[in-house]
Amino acid sequence: MAQVENIIEMLHITKEFPGIIANDDVTLQLRRGEIHALLGENGAGKSTLMSVLFGLYQPEKGIIKKNGAEVKIHDPNDATALGIGMVHQHFKLIEVFTVLDNIILGAETTKLGFLSKKEARKKVEALSERYGLKVDLDARVEDITVGMQQRVEILKMLYRDNEILIFDEPTAVLTPQEIDELMATMKEFAKEGKSILFISHKLNEIMAVADRVTVLRKGRCVGTVDTKDTDKQALSNMMVGRPVQLEVDKTPAKPGEVVLEVEHFTVPARGSHKRDAVHDVSFQVRAGEIVCIAGIDGNGQTEFIHGLTGLDRASGSIRLLGEDVSHASIRGRGKHMSHIPEDRHKHGLVLDFTLERNLVLQRFREPRFQKAGFIDQKAVRAYAEKLIEQFDVRSGQGPVTIARSMSGGNQQKAIIARELDRDKPLVVAVQPTRGLDVGAIEYIHSQLVRQRDQGKAILLVSLELDEVMSLSDRILVMYEGEIVGELDPKATTVQELGLYMAGAKRADGRKEVEGA
């Protein structure tokens, strides 16, 4: 392989932020027509490196070459001019614009200064046809699914004739089927000679789709390997820097008394929908077991949790430790329940507060943290330092770091630290590992299992089939707001679970199984 053409070379890139070196002498070489994965834990510097390539950050050191010639990328316009396109982890779309408007934005076709969308529409339609990227050009972005939003982002790159495509954690928000489609599309692109940089920490996907992998750890480049010469275990060890347990290690559950009992629980429809968001759901969660609500995103899981925790109105009865809390306030329910929320930015954290203030978000009223209405700053600091140490929350400035400046994984760790340390009999964990890397997932899973073994009741909501199968003791499948089946993860298969999730199968006599 002496004469391999590198379309992009990033040589000795160093990028620093206050208190942290995000990239430390990182070198990455992308060949024409390959799918090159960039693997690393949260905060390893993957997104920073790609932002450097896309012109969002200027590196302190290092150079970028395209086709062997050095280039300067000062802003995304330069990147676009060089044929570099990027699909960001958090999409950069204008919600109230139509799909077509979003695609052509910044590269509009004009006639005498007036927009002429006809040609643009033709071009987009052709691209969408050719790659099987189905989108509704006239729908507003706010009305379409996350999967379609991503296809819009991809079409944006294609519309600009980009030949180097960067995908920043593209699968984090997709359903399993959508992931398969995306993989196929990426392979198609590569076949046509486009080069793809694929940021991920999901080993399955990388093994399935990438030709080569560059592994980053703590801002440094660990190495670049061919996927055919490696395996998942080796990659994860490279990424984390120590042998990692990929399977959840747990003993059989020993369910105790009933902690949570939900009966005829209904969350009314929102907006224009006719159907109840959650309809007549009943189940129990016992101490010492992990019960998982599985399902494809958007089948009422979010609404159910909001109703359960008191964030939204719901009817039906909720009993916590035998006490009826159906009409209790959020705070009242919080007495026996901790909640790792689905949306860590919306609900989980006050992003402009410091880490320490976020860690006492519910507990600041406790006598331990206040005296006569005055916050005991020393106690808060000491508590924060304890949690940071215990849960290994990494940040630039420790307890006084502003939450917004922390990496996603560490934000999640902070929330988990806060919620688990509240030590409540019921732990509601909604997608606790979303967007996290193997090391962090391993840690969070082991924490949840430990909580279970301490006799906590765990209600888990997850979209990841692997997580559902490996972590839970019982699985409840939610489809269109109803629980359509209860499964034993040891006695079922991913295929069967998938059928329930897709609504193709429903259990009869579910009530007999329940509480058994």
Place this chain on the structure above:
Amino acid sequence: MRDKAITLWNKEGTRSVVASLISILIGLLVGSILVLVMGLFTPSLGMRGAWDGIRLVFFGILSTGRDAAGELTFGFNGVNIGNMLFRAMPLILTGLSVAVAYQTGLFNIGAPGQYLMGTMATLVIALSIPAGSMPKLVIWLLAFFGGMLAGALWGCIPGLVKAFLNINEVLACIMTNWIAGNLVAAVFDGSRFRNMVETTKTGYIYKTTFGLTRVAAGTGLGGGDYTYVDGAGVATAKMGLDKLFPGSQINGGILIAILIAVLVYILMSKTTLGYQLKACGANRHAARYAGINDKRNIVLSMAIAGALAGTAAALYCLSGNTEYYWTSAYQTLPAVGFNGIPVALLAVCNPIAVIFTGCFMSMLNVVGLQMRNLTAYNEYIADVIIAVIVYFSAFSLVIKNILSGRKKRRSQASAPAAPPDPGPATAEKGGEGK
């Protein structure tokens, strides 16, 4: 680690102060250019007049008039400084009003209305209680807290509407402002609080130094048994400040305003209530998730903001040397309410900083007067300069970012960790690449 964090935190604060000072300086410089241009185009001023004007823009607070040769003289001027502090008193409080709401994520543009309601309550209470029926201090306290309470209640309205109907507080505030204006005019119109004793004045309400005094039956106002007698009423104690700044309008109210600023600072940054208010402001969803009652906090925040604006009015009315001109209440909203907004913004909504920015704004006011008295400029030029400075104060964040950018770059250049190879040259290039 902890010491390091504290130093960093301090730096952040220092940077804010420096940024605010720089934006004030830029504002003053741009104001000076205006003064210069105006001077050069006004025959009666010329270069000489412009130079006087520019010196007054910067040092007007210290001007002591003109000497025998007609040159401006500078030095300690107790009247100027006393008047500055006197005018700062309500500005600090309305500034606090805006700042508290802002820290809670609300924009309190309703301070003028709250101020008006405070004015009304204070005056009505102070002028309704017959002199001598209770100690003066009690009357003063009743009037003071009456004004505060009226402001708080008026502030509650936009808060309630926002919390329960999700109607934008700015909209509700603007409407309550005009309701207050007309309400106040309606209450005073035809009332006995209109100054009838000093016949040279029309359209004014009695100063609070006037006390409702019993006279022989049928000889009082309108044939009643009571009349108003100057000196029988109440006024804020001078607390010795008149000795410090003789000849000025100052009274103890400024000390009360500063004390309140300190209390607000403690409330917002040291108490659980302040924590809740700020959490609601920064992220209402997260606050709700954590079991904080967001609706209650929105109403409470607006009530506190209203109480502060009401207090501004109460202290101003109770000064004893101020008169309320009620006839225009329904046409013009009190500027001191709106001026709370720039006072708060220039202070980055820090309650302690509000004390200084409030003084700064009133200083410009005094400077305007000086310019009118000592030069051929009119005081409107001071308003122009205030406007320019407020405009530039909006840039204080930009300036802050520039400052931190500098600092970062410098620390990188001196960082020992930098490897010697092609390092420095490319680093600098990268830095300039922006």
